[in-house]
Amino acid sequence: MAFFRLTLPALALSAALAVSAAPVFAACSDTAAGFDDWLVTIKQDALAQGISRQAVDSALSGLSYDPKVIKADRNQSHFKQSFEQFSGRMIPPRMKRARNMLNQHASTLSRIEQQYGVPAEVVVAIWGLETDFGAVKGNASTLRSLATLAFDCRRSAFFTGQLIDALRIIDRGDLSAAQMRGGLHGELGQTQFLPSSYVAFAVDFDGNGRRDLLGSSADVLASTANYLRGYGWQPGQPWTEGTGNFQVIKAWNKSQVYSQTVAEFARRLAEG
Numbered sequence: 021m022a023f024f025r026l027t028l029p030a031l032a033l034s035a036a037l038a039v040s041a042a043p044v045f046a047a048c049s050d051t052a053a054g055f056d057d058w059l060v061t062i063k064q065d066a067l068a069q070g071i072s073r074q075a076v077d078s079a080l081s082g083l084s085y086d087p088k089v090i091k092a093d094r095n096q097s098h099f100k101q102s103f104e105q106f107s108g109r110m111i112p113p114r115m116k117r118a119r120n121m122l123n124q125h126a127s128t129l130s131r132i133e134q135q136y137g138v139p140a141e142v143v144v145a146i147w148g149l150e151t152d153f154g155a156v157k158g159n160a161s162t163l164r165s166l167a168t169l170a171f172d173c174r175r176s177a178f179f180t181g182q183l184i185d186a187l188r189i190i191d192r193g194d195l196s197a198a199q200m201r202g203g204l205h206g207e208l209g210q211t212q213f214l215p216s217s218y219v220a221f222a223v224d225f226d227g228n229g230r231r232d233l234l235g236s237s238a239d240v241l242a243s244t245a246n247y248l249r250g251y252g253w254q255p256g257q258p259w260t261e262g263t264g265n266f267q268v269i270k271a272w273n274k275s276q277v278y279s280q281t282v283a284e285f286a287r288r289l290a291e292g
Contacts, residue, residue, distance in 0.1 A: 048172060050172065052087070054171075065184075089205075110285075115289075125237060128242075151212065154210035157203075158201065162201060166206040194231040208233060209240060210240040213247075217247060223246050225238040
């Protein structure tokens, strides 16, 4: 989505993972001054946490501060559209393709629902709203964005944790440093996982040995369902507003309007 979700992953999980993963960093700054020296300490801390030198060097060598990321972070627009406005803008243009995706990936979605308990319609609705079914993932350098935000004093600990988890994704072979491109706040893949959620919930559903949320639709859809299950999705239960499953959708995105739109999109798909 065009707006940044601090709750993708949900804030509670992300904060916990960030605290556990974040190294003790020497400084932060509101400008680029000192970035290169700070990056040296990040490399040392990543190595101390068991991340391979090859992964650290491939990800962080030559990395530079990006003022555009800070500008975007400082100028985030608040979500002000009503449910009627947002759902009316987002759902109708995606309905036909969403139905096509349900048919195209029917076998995979059926296996996903059997394993994770999340209906195909909910997963496809999220997929469509997040990136137009993988068409609009973002092309910013994830590592540069995360390093810039980690060095910035506003949310240093949170984004330092995200940066370390991005290195873990590289180290375990899921993505290369060059492949890590996405949103300006470090969101990755076709349903826009922050690195801590990638580490926690990404699955290799196509069986090729990698958890690829950029290029594998099977991995994307299964990982999205695994995220929802991780937050307490109840199989066979409704997801309308006021239910437990609706609260799980809100763990995906804290915006009430966005969550209502996911639920409504999925309802329309389920009704055919």
